[in-house]
Amino acid sequence: MSNPKETKKRILSINSVLKTTESMKMISVVKLKKSKKSLSHIKKYSEYIEKLFQYFLLTEEKDSLKKNKYFFSKEKKEKKRLFLIITSNRGLCGSFNSLIFDKIHKIIQENIHDKCLFFSIGKKGLDFLSKKHRYKIYDGNKQFVSHYTYKYKETYPFIIKLIEDFLSKKISSIFLIYNHLKNTLFQEVVVEKFLPIPFSVYNDFSKKPDPILEPSKKMILDCIVPKYLNVKFFKRLLESFTSEHTARMISMHKATENASDIRKNLILNYNKERQITITKEILEIISGLEALK
Template sequence: MANLKEVKQRITSVTSTQQITRAMKMVAAAKLRRAQDRILKMRPYSQKLTSILNDVISGMGGELDVVYAQQREVKSVLLVVMTSDKGLCGAFNSNAIKAAVYLLENRFKAADVTILPLGKKAFEYFSKRGYQINSDYYGIFADVKYDEVREIALYAMKGFESGKFDHVAMVYNHFRNVATQDVTVEQFLPMGVDASEKKEVSTDYILEPSKEYVVQDLVPTALKTQLYKAVLESNASEHGARMTSMDKATENAGELLKELKLLYNRSRQAAITNEILEIVAGANALEGN
């Protein structure tokens, strides 16, 4: 039978842990509400902007040369990997890192890859393993702001435009709901628009001052918005994963406490029974003498 003192210490320890996990769940829930509100407001704008851009460029056929849509032989790659700054969020970080490693070992095996980690966990993982990384932006999730995301987008866009990168891809968790986050691999550059194919556009747009001017101004905006949306998706997914993980940890601590309290009561009852038996045995011995 377990020692009463040891069991009591374990009960105290598990109770403290349960209080911490419950508090972390509440904090994650508060942050999730804000992050979820931001991404739900961003999605319609991003989707509509992308839809308009695709329609306009596709409708123009080969009349416009969009530098960010140029298809080139993939010799150099920029891989943007989004994780969190902290742990205790289940498989959120490991799933994103596994997806990135799979790309490195398979799809981009023959290319010169630069990792752009967003989040300390990605930075720590890839820096410790000797990958070529850009560590200028990994602390972005401390306070997500559009201006910082815009700088990252400009870095990728300028690198692609200058020929430094032939391909830019993003790995992040897409927020579906509190309990579900989908690991997503998304092509950032070249854009997923083929300007050489002309198709019928269901919506007729009147563009001023010209189609070329509007598209050249719209493309960079759409790319920055695409990256910002991915960052917001990852941020909301992190808080959702942490809230779910801490909720499960709190439940597990409660179950463990029930088992420990039962064990404590059994141990105490066994100790009392042993004491009674010892007293009875001593009394019988005295009577015999």
Template sequence: MPSLKEVKNRITSVMSTQQITKAMKMVAAAKLRKSQERIIQMRPFALKLNSILKNLSAAQLNADGDNWYSHVREEKKILIVAVSSDRGLCGSFNSSVFKGVNRLIDEKYADQFRKGNVTVLAIGRKSADYFGKRKCSLVSDYTGIFGNLAFDNVARAAEYIMQGFQEGKYDKVELVYNEFKNVATQVLRTEQFLPILPPAKDNTASQVDYIYQPSQEEIITGLIPKSLKVQLYKAVLDSNAAENGARMTAMDKATENAGELLKQLKLTYNRTRQAAITKEILEIVGGAEALKSA
């Protein structure tokens, strides 16, 4: 049985940990409110813009075949954008992204991976740390985006991706991130970023016939890059909100677990203290009996 001092030290340690996890939960909750508002406001705009993007891209490709954003090439070189967090203590948030990327490679790009033609662009330090240890090329220039989550910072990453695709450095770009659903739920998403997929046949928006002013080429040349930047920004905002929700949930569970552990430790402390008192009483009684018999 542990000594009273050992149990007391453990109780003090668990209480300190509980205070930390409770504070982290409150911080995550405050950040969640802000990040949730941003993604809720951004999502309808991004979805509508994505629908227009697919229609415009398909329209230009059908018209003159000169839309490199939609060019489908032989998939020799693959870029996977893995959006994780900068810090841990958020449950399975980061591990789900890592598993999603690994599953994507195993199921679709195993040959390219064996040839060293799979590159991971890490958004978030955790993905940079994880994939830096794997046998694949790593682009880690954009890991600090969450330090200053602004559209311009995400746009620079999108520009790098588009330039790499246009120059033939990458033949296909996939995006893996956690989509925010609610505080307790994050949905892992794997989306094709480039080339741009055509609109679904059952999508009514695909029947829209646009009137271009001043010209189709000028509008598409300016709109498609901006739309792609918005799509990446929306994914990063989704991931940020999902991260805060996951961290809030994880810290709430950790606080509850610390409370349960404290109950057990206090019970152990009382039992140990009672045993020590009983032992002292027995020793006193034994000594008194010895004096009487002497």
């Protein structure tokens, strides 16, 4: 039987844990609402950009698109694939990061003979890559993570740099790895091709509008592609944030419930120990009185 004083100290520590987990849960709820609101806005904006992009692609001939640098990449014998992984900056979010890390291990094992580079958006991912796969980190990752605040305007220069590296053949293809929230209780890791742009973005060549394009199709394409990719990237970023806050909210909710159960058991044990102690003291007093008689 433990000491009642020690049990009381444990109850006080559990109370502080409960306050922490409950407050973190409420913070995640507030951040989740903001993230969902931003995600709904970017989804609407993304739909218009995609429609505009597809509308423009329908004005082009299919053969000319197949020769375009944005849609096809002439890969060398040594493939250089870049994987952009979106992780969290903080922990306590369940399996949010570990699922992505497992996916990275699987990709490295499947592409042993190819040169795979990784770029982490999030400190947890950068820490993981620094410890496990330091030689596979893409250039400038530390500077990007330390000075990045995840705003829409700040993603555009990063996308431009990726496009330049892709067009200069430094990397042959780019993929996004992020957590997609299917519902409140389930999320999955998605590996999505980012560059070259897959032909799945449009699938109907039968309708061919004939608009007037100025100044030229090439200049419009060079302008609209970075815009389209930036919107797509930021949308995936917000999806990952929504998934992260949901995972953290659920984790803190479960932690709060577990801490409450532990506290109930400790209070029950504490009351039992007090009752035993009081019973012993009463018996000692009675036995003392009996001895005086």
